Amino acid sequence: MATMSRRxxxxxxxxxxxxxxxxxxxxxxxxxxxxxKGELRIGLPVAGTTLDPGKVQHSPGNALRILAYDSLVxxxxxxxxxxxxxTSWRFVGDGxxxxxxxxxxxxxxSDGSPLNAQAVKASLEYFLxxxxxxxxxxxxxxxxxxxxxxxxxxxxxxxxxxxxxxxxQVPAGSVISSKALADPSTLATMTxxxxxxxxxxxxxxxxxxxxxxxxxHYYDQSAIKYSKITVRIIPDSTAMLQAAATxxxxxxxxxxxxxxxxxxxxxxxxxxxxxxxxxxxEDFAGRxxxxxxxxxxxxxxxxxxxxATITRAIVRKYGQPTSALxxxxxxxxxxxxxxxxxxxxxxxxxxDAGYPGGFTLKVVTSAVQGINGEQSARALAxxxxxxGIKLDLKVATTDSxxxxxAFSGTTPVLHSGWAVALMPLxxxxxxxxxxxxxxxxxADSELERLSAQASAATDPQPYWKQMTRRIxxxxxxxxxxxxxxxxxVSSRVRGxxxxxxxxxxxxxxxxxx
Amino acid sequence: xxxxxxxxxxxxAMAASDPDRPSGLQRTFxxxxxxxxxxxxxxxxxxxTAVALLFVVTALTFVLVSLTPGDAAREILGLNASPSxxxxxxxxxxxxxxxxxxxxxxxxxxxxxxxxKSLYGPDVAASIAERLPVTIWLVFGALLVSLILGVSxxxxxxxxRGILGRVVDAFALAGFAFPAFWLGVLLIMLFAVKLxxxxxxxxxxxxxxxxxxFLSLVLPVAALSVGGVAAVAKQSREAMLDVLDSEYVRMARxxxxxxxxxFFRHALKSTSIRVVTVLGVQAIGLLGGTVVIESVFALxxxxxxxVTASIRHDLPMVLGIVVYFTMIVVLINLVIDLSYTWLNxxxxxR
Numbered sequence: 001m002a003t004m005s006r007r008x009x010x011x012x013x014x015x016x017x018x019x020x021x022x023x024x025x026x027x028x029x030x031x032x033x034x035x036x037k038g039e040l041r042i043g044l045p046v047a048g049t050t051l052d053p054g055k056v057q058h059s060p061g062n063a064l065r066i067l068a069y070d071s072l073v074x075x076x077x078x079x080x081x082x083x084x085x086x087t088s089w090r091f092v093g094d095g096x097x098x099x100x101x102x103x104x105x106x107x108x109x110s111d112g113s114p115l116n117a118q119a120v121k122a123s124l125e126y127f128l129x130x131x132x133x134x135x136x137x138x139x140x141x142x143x144x145x146x147x148x149x150x151x152x153x154x155x156x157x158x159x160x161x162x163x164x165x166x167x168x169q170v171p172a173g174s175v176i177s178s179k180a181l182a183d184p185s186t187l188a189t190m191t192x193x194x195x196x197x198x199x200x201x202x203x204x205x206x207x208x209x210x211x212x213x214x215x216x217h218y219y220d221q222s223a224i225k226y227s228k229i230t231v232r233i234i235p236d237s238t239a240m241l242q243a244a245a246t247x248x249x250x251x252x253x254x255x256x257x258x259x260x261x262x263x264x265x266x267x268x269x270x271x272x273x274x275x276x277x278x279x280x281x282e283d284f285a286g287r288x289x290x291x292x293x294x295x296x297x298x299x300x301x302x303x304x305x306x307x308a309t310i311t312r313a314i315v316r317k318y319g320q321p322t323s324a325l326x327x328x329x330x331x332x333x334x335x336x337x338x339x340x341x342x343x344x345x346x347x348x349x350x351x352d353a354g355y356p357g358g359f360t361l362k363v364v365t366s367a368v369q370g371i372n373g374e375q376s377a378r379a380l381a382x383x384x385x386x387x388g389i390k391l392d393l394k395v396a397t398t399d400s401x402x403x404x405x406a407f408s409g410t411t412p413v414l415h416s417g418w419a420v421a422l423m424p425l426x427x428x429x430x431x432x433x434x435x436x437x438x439x440x441x442x443a444d445s446e447l448e449r450l451s452a453q454a455s456a457a458t459d460p461q462p463y464w465k466q467m468t469r470r471i472x473x474x475x476x477x478x479x480x481x482x483x484x485x486x487x488x489v490s491s492r493v494r495g496x497x498x499x500x501x502x503x504x505x506x507x508x509x510x511x512x513x
Numbered sequence: 514x515x516x517x518x519x520x521x522x523x524x525x526a527m528a529a530s531d532p533d534r535p536s537g538l539q540r541t542f543x544x545x546x547x548x549x550x551x552x553x554x555x556x557x558x559x560x561x562t563a564v565a566l567l568f569v570v571t572a573l574t575f576v577l578v579s580l581t582p583g584d585a586a587r588e589i590l591g592l593n594a595s596p597s598x599x600x601x602x603x604x605x606x607x608x609x610x611x612x613x614x615x616x617x618x619x620x621x622x623x624x625x626x627x628x629x630k631s632l633y634g635p636d637v638a639a640s641i642a643e644r645l646p647v648t649i650w651l652v653f654g655a656l657l658v659s660l661i662l663g664v665s666x667x668x669x670x671x672x673x674r675g676i677l678g679r680v681v682d683a684f685a686l687a688g689f690a691f692p693a694f695w696l697g698v699l700l701i702m703l704f705a706v707k708l709x710x711x712x713x714x715x716x717x718x719x720x721x722x723x724x725x726x727f728l729s730l731v732l733p734v735a736a737l738s739v740g741g742v743a744a745v746a747k748q749s750r751e752a753m754l755d756v757l758d759s760e761y762v763r764m765a766r767x768x769x770x771x772x773x774x775x776f777f778r779h780a781l782k783s784t785s786i787r788v789v790t791v792l793g794v795q796a797i798g799l800l801g802g803t804v805v806i807e808s809v810f811a812l813x814x815x816x817x818x819x820v821t822a823s824i825r826h827d828l829p830m831v832l833g834i835v836v837y838f839t840m841i842v843v844l845i846n847l848v849i850d851l852s853y854t855w856l857n858x859x860x861x862x863r
Contacts, residue, residue, distance in 0.1 A: 049589050049633050049825070057591045132590040132598070188634035205643055206635055207821055208813030209715075234714065234811040235821075242701050242713035243811065265706075398824060399591075400583025407596060429593060436595050 038227040040493065042507065043240050043252035047207050047233045051199070052187035053174035054123075054130045058419070060253045062171070062504040064231055067212055068110070069174030069193030072101060072120070074506065075167040077499035079328070085115060085175055085194055089163060095456040096158035101166070103149040108217040109177035110191065110198040117151040123176045124153070126184065135436070136425060137165055137172050158455035161422050168506050196224045196508055207233050225511040241265075244488045251493055251510065254486040256318045256371055267488040270496050271318065274485030274503045275417040276326045277372045279363065279380065279478035280430065283412035285442040291359050292412060298475035300349040302339035304387040310379045311481040314371050319483035324472040326482050328500055330423035330464030335472045346387040358388020364405040365415040366396045371483060372417025380415065380480065406439050414439075420482060420500045423464035427451055431476070446470055555850060563843040567836060571623075574835045575616045578828050584608050585632040585826040606632055619832060628833040633825065637833035640818065645837065647716050647814035651806065652799045654734035655741055656792055662738075663745025664788060668781070670746070671753035681746050688743025693802050697736035697809040704732060714811035733810045737802050741795040748791045752784035785856050793849035797842050 048061035053069050056062075072086040085104055092098040107115040121143045128134045138159035144152040153162065166173035180192035189206065191199040196218045203211030212229040214221075232249065234240040237258050244252035245265035254262055254269065263269055279301065286293030307321035324335035350358060361384075365377035374395050381391040394411070396402035406414050414437075418430065429435050432451065433443040447470055454463035471477060485503055489496045495510045586603040587594075594602070603609045607618065622629050628637040670681035705713035711732050717725035756762060757780055765775055804816035811817075815834055822830035 055589075057589075132593050135593060135595075185634070205813045206640065207818070208644075208811075232715065232811070236808050236811065238698065239714050239809060239811045242706060243715070246705050246709065246713040248712060248714060396582070398581075398583045398588075398826075400585075400587035400826060401581075402583075403587050403591075404583050407599075434595075436593050 038512070040226040040229045040251070040507070040510065040512075041249045042229065042231045043234050043243055043249040044231055045233070045235050045237070045240065045253050047210065047231075050188045051191055052130075052184065053171040053176060053193070054126045054184065054187065055132070056171050057132060058170075060504070061233075062169075063507050064210055064212075065171060065174055066168045066195070066504065067197045067229060067231075067507055068191035068195045068199060068215075069176065070195040070218075070508070071166065071168040071173035072103075072175065073163050073167040073173055075164060075169045075502045077497050077502050079499075079501040081163045081167060084168065084173070085120075086166075089166075091160075091162075092152065096160045096162075097155050099153040099155070099159075099162045100146070101151050101153075103151070104219060105149060107194055107219045109175075109179070109194050110215045110217055111177050111179055112217055113177050113179045115175060115177075115194045116148050117145040119178045120151045120175055121145050122178045122181055123174075124172065126176060126181055127172050130184075131171065133171060135428065136170065138162075158457075159424070160455065160457065160460045161424050164422055168508075169502055169504055194218070196220070197229055203230075209233065223508060229507070241488070244490070247490065249488075250490045251496055251507070252488040254488045256315050256483055256486065259318055259486050260316075262486075262488045267490060269486055270489055270498050270505070271484040271486040272499045272503070273320070273326065273420050273482040274498075274500065275372060275419055276322070276482050277376055277417050277480045278325075278415075279480075280414045280416065280418075280437070281412070281475075281477055282406075282414060282439045283442070284474075284476060285440060287412075287440060288410065289361060289412035291353070291355060291361070294353040295474055296349040296353040297355065298478075299339065300346040300353070300387065301384065301389065301478050302475050303342045303346040303349065304389065305339075305380060305383050305478060305480060306341045307480055308341065310376060310383075314376050314379065315481055315483045318486065319481045321481045322479050325426065325468055325477060325479055326420050327423040327426050327464065327468065328421060329461050330426075330468045332465050332468050335469060338472045339475075343383075343387050350388060355388070358390065360390045360392050361413055362392040362394065362411055363413045363415050364394045364396060364402060364411045366399065366402040368396075368398060369402075369417055373415075376480060377415045380478075406437070409439070411439070417483070419503065423467060424451070424454065424460075427467065431471070444470070444474065444476065551854065552851070556847065559843055559847045559850075563840065566843065567839050570835055570839050571620070571832050572616060574832060575619070575828065576612065578823070578826065578831055579612050579615070581826065583826055585828070588825050589633070615828075619829065623832075623836070628836065629829045631822070631830045632827050633830075637829050640830065641815055641833055641837055644813050644815045644818050646718075647807070647812050648800070648803050648816055650719075650730060651733055651737060651803050651812070651814065652796060654730055655738035655799050655802075656796055658734060658738040659741030659745045659795055660788070660792060662742045663791075664749050664781075664784075666742070666746040667749030667751075667784070668753055668776070670750045671757060671780075672776070674754075678750065681750055685743040685747040688739045688746075691739060692805075693736050693740065694805045694809050696739055697733065697806055700732045700736055701810070716810075716812045716814075729812075733806050733812060736809070737799060737806050740802075741792070741799065744791050744795060745788055748787045749784045752787040753780050756780045756783040782856070786853060789849060789852050789856065793845055796845045800838055800841065 042063060044060045044063060046059050046061050047064060048056045048059045050056050051064065053065055056065060071084045073089065074082040074084045076082055085107060086101040087104050088102045090100055092100050103115065103117060103120065109115055124143055128137065128140060139156045141154050141156050144154060146152055164170065175194055176187065177192040180187060190201060196215055197212035198215040200211040200213045210231040214224045214227065218224060234243060237255050240252050241258040241262055243249045244262060244267055259269060281292055281298060283289050284292050284298065291297045302323055307323065311319055311321040322336050323339040324332065350356060363377065366373040377393055381393055384391055394405060396405050405411055418426065430437045431447060432438065433441050447467055450463045450467045450470065454460035457463060485498055487496060487498060487505060492513055493510050494513050496505055498505045584603065586599055586606055586608055590599055590602055607615060619629065630636055631640065666681050670678045701713050704710045711728050715729060717729045719726040762775055762779055765779065803814055804820055807814040807817040808820065815837065819831065819834045822834065
């Protein structure tokens with residue numbers, strides 16, 4: 001065979017490679033370079049299902065809402081509150097039944113319309129009518145416009161946590177322009193709040209990136225620290241880490257899996273406990289799992305779990321074991337190790353309850369909840385099997401499948417993470433007889449009594465602590481560990497703080513270094 | 514069907530090795546006169562196929578998504594909604610209707626060109642249009658790289674043979690074996706995190722900044738195209754070896770034809786049909802590959818939109834994406850069939 005010369009060979013390759021775009025291979029830093037002064041770039045794993053504060057769920061995507069919709073009250077990291085769109089608030093009379101807010105004067109929404117008592121009333125009514133979180137706000141009978149700047153919420157049951165529920169941490173406090181409420185369908189894709197920034201629709205691709213620019217109507221222009229804020233939605237935690245590590249993001253939502261690598265990359269980790277991993281015993285009345293009616297069986301479940309080992313293996317330094325429900329305001333440190341790891345005791349309790357050979361228990365968990373899902377459920381199953389309790393583990397592949405399975409009436413125990421929240425929120429969502437996640441609607445009269453007392457109390461915390469003790473002693477759940485909510489912060493930003501009281505950090509308080 | 518694209522390609526491949534076929538400009542322009550009738554018949558047939566295909570694929574998608582546990586109502590309402598609120602919202606979204614009725618409602622709108630709204634609010638067609646360019650650029654870029662590098666490597670290997678051939682074989686094997694997402698992560702670690710040459714994630718529109726647009730595509734395209742480069746290199750090498758060892762090439766050489774002329778006028782053209790066939794298959798595969806790559810590089814493409822829509826049980830959005838992707842696949846097949854004709858007029862799609 002005739003062979004080609006080197007030059008001919010080269011010409012062949014060059015001919016084939018004629019269009020190969022090699023330019024830029026030795027190029028500069030691209031967009032991975034340092035941040036532009038004046039622009040803040042935030043990375044979040046989700047944007048939420050909508051931008052409408054009247055319909056949005058709790059999610060890390062709340063940062064978007066907070067930027068565009070200032071709230072009536074601002075939650076401080078230490079559990080106290082600061083003025084937002086309201087300058088003061090108080091309960092009128094006894095029993096936490098009437099809550100009064102005095103609004104900041106001369107505030108306008110981003111559409112130029114005024115924020116007054118009538119607008120707050122309309123916004124809250126919209127929230128109560130539409131929001132999946134409306135039940136958190138309690139039973140508001142009516143909203144009274146006292147004068148241009150004063151609004152009163154009348155309740156038929158005391159609700160001492162209203163300042164929190166109207167804070168930046170909950171969408172209810174995000175006031176929407178009355179003008180925009182005339183056509184609320186637009187709120188899914190645009191923002192019309194009284195926050196420091198407003199969505200720039202032209203620079204936004206839904207669920208990928210959101211561009212926000214200063215709201216020229218914001219009441220405190222000195223609080224606007226950036227000429228532009230870009231919120232990128234990056235569901236993949238590795239991609240999020242890489243974007244943060246290469247300087248594409250200034251603040252990024254992190255997680256336990258990538259936290260060590262983020263720290264190694266020189267990012268600052270800002271973190272606080274934000275979720276509790278537990279087996280939630282739904283059927284303690286024993287409708288489909290009669291074993292669970294016996295408190296000794298529920299206590300055996302608690303004693304069978306080696307929390308320290310599971311915590312070390314799964315959340316490392318980013319969490320702590322606990323055998324009691326962790327909530328804000330109701331936490332009792334003495335109950336952290338109420339149930340020591342003691343398989344012998346667990347077997348003995350089971351034998352006393354009439355189950356010396358153990359039993360099988362159906363549990364649903366989730367494949368998409370990461371450390372609070374299948375990973376830790378498998379570890380729990382191993383520990384429980386050692387004392388004779390076999391878990392029939394159903395792993396849901398989506399959140400909605402998990403909920404569907406939970407409501408199916410065939411699942412006596414759920415395994416999931418739950419937010420470290422104020423005790424009344426945890427109680428009304430998970431435990432009270434009409435709580436949506438009390439899927440068997442089982443009542444505990446002692447807890448109901450304590451909850452009612454707390455609702456009307458000036459200082460509800462002692463009652464909340466009693467509730468924590470009651471839940472632990474009756475072993476109504478099997479808490480395993482708390483894990484931290486983690487944010488990665490670059491050296492270009494200051495003021496990023498999180499705490500259990502304010503799990504969604506408020507970007508309004510961030511500023512460039 | 515005796516005029517299916519598969520049989521067309523078989524005929525094309527057979528004809529490609531025929532040394533007696535007409536060549537050069539005369540062939541191209543001569544047949545161009547015959548193309549319109551051809552094109553009309555072929556396009557019509559493909560359109561009819563596309564309609565049937567769209568019907569089958571969307572119906573199947575509808576059934577499969579509907580059978581997946583969970584639904585958009587629960588996804589939107591979350592944990593806090595009571596069963597009665599959930600039922601009310603399902604009704605509001607029309608999710609309580611029988612599957613066939615839901616499908617018919619969607620289909621009757623889709624037939625008028627209206628893909629409807631996502632269960633989460635945004636317009637389906639607008640959302641896809643916003644994200645499709647990213648996916649198209651990824652696929653186009655990966656095909657281009659596959660073509661250029663694949664043909665170059667395959668040609669080099671066929672000409673040089675020996676160790677270079679084995680290297681190309683090994684590369685092809687590796688290219689097939691390494692998953693694109695894994696390569697993507699490696700490329701990010703090396704070129705974005707360590708060297709800082711390219712952005713680790715994200716996409717910059719071409720209109721915004723051509724330079725940054727190019728840089729934002731380099732790593733994802735590289736990760737996506739490795740499999741294609743391997744496939745094209747292997748196919749072009751084998752095709753070229755067949756041609757270079759054929760009698761008419763030996764005769765050409767014996768008659769004093771130069772090596773470069775043998776390569777360009779005979780060998781390269783003969784391998785083109787096989788390369789086009791491989792690229793066609795690759796293009797369709799790449800559409801699926803973008804789903805993972807868009808996730809790894811956090812790119813706002815139609816693939817990541819499909820993933821989000823599937824997770825959220827957003828049936829109208831999933832169906833919209835399926836319609837677009839099916840049409841793209843049909844279009845790719847049409848282009849391949851037409852390119853056969855252009856490359857070798859002996860191939861006719863009846």
